[in-house]
Amino acid sequence: MIIHNNILRAKFIHRPNRFQAYVDINGEESMVHVPNTGRCKEILIPGCTVVLREENNPTRKTKYDLIGGYKGNRFINIDSHIPNKVVEEALKNKKIELLKKYSIIQREKTFGNSRFDFKLVDNEDNECYLEVKGVTLEEEGKTMFPDAPTDRGRKHLLELVEVKKLGKEAAVLFLIQMEGAKYFSPHDEMDKNFGEALRYAKRKGVHVLAYDCFVGEKFITIKDLVEVRM
Template sequence: MIIHNNVIMAKFIYRPNRFQAYVDIDGIETIVHVPNTGRCREILIPGCTVVLREEDNPSRKTKYDLIGGYKGNRFINIDSHIPNKVVDEALKNKKISLLSGYSKIEKEKTFGNSRFDFKLTDSNKSECYLEVKGVTLEDGGKTMFPDAPTERGTKHLLELIEVKNTGREAAVLFLIQMEGVEYFTPHDEMDKAFGEALRLAESNGVHILAYDCFVGEKHITIKDQIEVRL
């Protein structure tokens, strides 16, 4: 997908809370919105180069969204609204081999006590519920999720097991918002319960997928399937 809004470069200063950050734009300290509630501490380091997307909504308190940052030479997109859009595009273009047989794509569909990102249906009316998680945490080629505790994420995994128990298909896709990585694994040190739930889901037939992306300052598109190590 292409980011059509204007984007500019800035220097990161600090992040007082989950939703805001201060950056230096041409020598002027400016407050911006951070569309990611994760910690992103290994990316948002004082002095690092970040990318801002200009927003046109006059009712906003901030003019820019902080959508990514450079970790060395690698650009990492951190916009938590992006993964579902990228996966939606990939599903329509049949870029996810396991899910390429599903022709009907519905967003934000409820099953039980959870709302999943996608409900997929094939020509035989067989269904698959799909949850998408954006991944921004990387260490030496290893990518991990989550980078902050997530009770909601664990709940989604347990509900996917319930989906599978009804005879439907269920999957979780970890979209790695960068390229050039080696594998994905749950971040047990951050959230042991999530890792345990992910392994339980896999043992109950839930499909665990990970894909990296072609990423630039103005584009992000699904790339290759990445090894999952549980």
């Protein structure tokens, strides 16, 4: 997908809470919105270069969204609204091999007590519920999720198991918002319960997928299937 809004670089100063950050734009300190409730501590380091997306909404308190940052030479997109859009584009373009057979793509569909990102239906009315998780945490090529505890994420996985019990397909896709990932693993040190739930879901037949992305300051699109190590 292409980002059509104006994009500019800034220098990161600090992040007082989950939703706000202060950056230096051409020598002037400005408050910006952070569209990611994760910690992103290994990316948002004081003095690092970050990328802002201009939002032309007069009702907003901030003019810009902080959508990514540079970790060395690697740009990492951190916008939590992006993964579903990238995956939807990939589904429509048949870029995800396991899910190519599904021709009907529906967003935000409820099953049981959870609302999943996608409900997919093939030509024979077989259904698959798909949950998408954005991944921004990386250490020497190893990518991990989550970077903050997520009880909601654990519940999604357990609900996907209930989908399988009713004879439908279920999958979780970890979209790695950067290039060059070597493999993906659950981040047990951050949230052991999520890791246990992911392993349990896989044992019960839930498909666990990870893909990295082609990423630039003004674009992001799905790239390659990445090995999942549990």
